[in-house]
Amino acid sequence: MNIRVLHQLFRYECDVHMATGGEHAIEVCKALLPDLILLDVVMEGMDGHEVCRRLKADPLTQHIPIIFLSANGEADDEAIGLELGAVDYIGKPFNPMIVRARVKTHLTLKRQGDYLRSMAMLDGLTGVANRRKLEARLEAAWSQACRDNGPLSLILIDVDHFKKYNDHYGHQRGDQCLRRLAMALAATLNRPYDLLARYGGEEFACLLPDTDLAGAERVAQKMLAAVAELRIEHLASEVGPQVSLSLGVASVLASARLTPQELLRCADEQLYLAKAGGRARVCARFYEEDAAEISAR
Incomplete structure (x- = not known):
């Protein structure tokens, strides 16, 4: 040539x-x-x-x-x-x-x-990325983090008692609520390669490449505060009179021994703990491969 x-x-x-x-x-x-x-x-x-x-x-x-x-x-x-x-x-x-x-x-x-x-790759209701795009970006971000031996973080976000919101206010108001939440959550992200996605129903996910646990927790707390500032009425909630979020944060040093699914599972476990602990809060964990699993190999 x-x-x-x-x-x-x-x-x-x-x-x-x-x-x-x-x-x-x-x-x-x-x-x-x-x-x-x-x-x-x-x-x-x-x-x-x-x-x-x-x-x-x-x-x-x-x-x-x-x-x-x-x-x-x-x-x-x-x-x-x-x-x-x-x-x-x-x-x-x-x-x-x-x-x-x-x-x-x-x-x-x-x-x-x-x-x-x-x-x-976009969610038709909220305009943010959909689950398919999140999964594709997670795979790419995981590969990059493995090459760089760098951190990768994921936040899973659940709208507290959203089914009760829909039952109380109707699905049209529910859709409006999700759109406002998506805009508020997206506004907390400053870097072009951070990704907010609608994960399904009333769940969102946020992928944070090259971000350690402390940085991901800061983003999660910003999201919690941003939604609180919206002051969206939710009189059917058992948490309080306004719409709130529960957030599970997981961070990992990516390696060939681990998989993106383990990061997802860890974030899901932290989300479960946030909901079990009273909701409207952040639970976070740095994921490390279990020592027993390593020795077994």
């Missing part, structure tokens, strides 16, 4: 970043998450097929379209690239105008696909 020619071809239309080897290409893609990748089959070290295989296996990069460019015009070579997940294959020597046209086409398709995926 003539990198300089391609750079000149697209430099006025988009940001172009270059990598000269397979390992470097993977690093650049994970760091920048480009809209499209032009990939030569023959590169120093790792070949293009292996780069494609690894990018498609990573949840962080698997949706990025890849176009192969190759001097090998064999049909088998093209088939291998397409089977690995590439969206197109252009032989060399290439016509710059054809490359530009195909790149534009696949960028348009990528943006349309991104829009449809984003709509499928």
Whole structure:
């Protein structure tokens, strides 16, 4: 692939970043998450097929379209690239105008696909992320935390006695209440990579990458206070005359020995303790693998 020619071809239309080897290409893609990748089959070290295989296996990069460019015009070579997940294959020597046209086409398709995926990942009632998006982001955040050997925290949030709220005020008021709560909870998050999701019914979840237990507890307390400030009447509640929350916080140092499901389970246990302890409160725990389990392995 003539990198300089391609750079000149697209430099006025988009940001172009270059990598000269397979390992470097993977690093650049994970760091920048480009809209499209032009990939030569023959590169120093790792070949293009292996780069494609690894990018498609990573949840962080698997949706990025890849176009192969190759001097090998064999049909088998093209088939291998397409089977690995590439969206197109252009032989060399290439016509710059054809490359530009195909790149534009696949960028348009990528943006349309991104829009449809984003709509499928939103909760229709509250406008925040839905459970599907939370689960996808949790997997990606877990992988990143394992690579960085860093902390990852999760908050599960339950609206206290919400069934009684619906019974007392009606489901229309209940829906309005959930929308107001979602807005208030989302407003407590300051970083673009923090995620609030509707987990189901009257439950929300908040994913906090690169956040330790103390930081996650602070966020949970902010959420508790933000909802209290709304002063939404709830005369059917057994906690008090206003809508309140119970929150379970779990934090972990992610590792290959653990799974995201263990973080979820720990947060759920803390939520149960918050509800059993009288509700309208935060319970938190740093999750550590049980020593007996480690020794058993």
